[in-house]
Amino acid sequence: MPPSAGGASGRWPAEAHAAIERFLSASRQPALLEPGEDHFPLAPGCFLVDWNGQRLTIQVWDRTRSLVRRVTGVKHENPGKLTLVIEKFPRREGQVLLLDLARPSLAGISLQEKRLSFREEFRRLLARNFPDWKIAELSTEQDLEHSLSRLYPRALLRKGRLGLAAMGAPPGGGDADGALSCGLIWLDYLRQREPKLTIEGLAVFLPQGWERATCLRLRFLDPAAARFQVYVYSPEGYADLVDLRDYGNVDTRLEPARDETAGLSGRVLSWTERLGRGPHVERISRGSGSLSLCVRGLEFARCAGDTLEFGLARKMAAAAQDLPEIEAIARELARLRSPQAPDRENPLYRLQPERWLESQIRSHLEEIDSSLLPAPV
Structure with a gap:
């Protein structure tokens, strides 16, 4: 459905309004x-969808944010996903997506959203710390041919004939230790x-509290x-350059292997x-007192204590009748x-290829090195 640049006739906004109504009535x-x-x-x-016969706007808000966009048309309409064309100031065209997060086919959207959000945060960090x-x-x-992962936003900075590679690890810290390896590949x-x-070096951005292993x-x-x-x-978006000389091998420790099932209730x-x-x-075992259930690297359930949660895009608490x-999901x-x-184009096939590779390594440790024990890993 082609959008109208200004929506003066009201035709394309009218069709967009009808598409939004269809989407909302069909979404969970x-x-x-x-x-x-x-x-x-x-x-x-x-949220509020405001349609006066000529102008269509959509407003959304939560406790900390709000957004208002004028909708001029529909770019794509698919089950569970509606791509709207919007007008952004000053008279620039953009897009917003309406998604039904309950659909399994959109399981990767939440991760993609977080990656895109951190990509823009990474852009701001680079601009603040490398103003010249x-x-x-x-x-x-993702670039599988060159082993470049989608987990970490990567950048090339230029100043004349000089270049600098940059790599960022997303908040949360779970993937921070892999940023250096990916950064060296990028460099x-x-x-x-x-x-x-002349690509003179590599700058790695890490979340606070997760920098020690990389610095060592x-x-x-x-x-x-x-x-x-x-x-x-x-978390506030400020970054500091650390002095690598402050990090020495003076606090060596090896985390003991724990049986995560020991903390589970009998029913779980x-x-x-x-x-x-x-x-x-x-x-x-995820090392945080929780146990993850995965199929070839893709988690479909997680449990801790007396709770088991399941789902792909969003986790829900499970009861016995949900088993x-x-x-069936597994x-x-x-x-x-x-x-x-x-x-092989199915989103669930393509989702988290690094985790799939990790799963293959876990199940074939002896083939990699016969001295490695299959557990604990």
């Missing part, structure tokens, strides 16, 4: 997402791709090969044992996430 968990921002749940009392440099490239796109790739630039590793890299910098950013333990008998289901549904994941999958 509707949400609005503007690329680069956190989504707004379209809960009763938290130009951000020539910033991406979260090497840029040096090969940009022979006319950097102390053992050759400073003549590249200039390495670590910036630690706070029996549920995990039942679910663990499903095809290709793995039970993985058949959870088993079986469907095993069918879709398979080397013999009928549809």
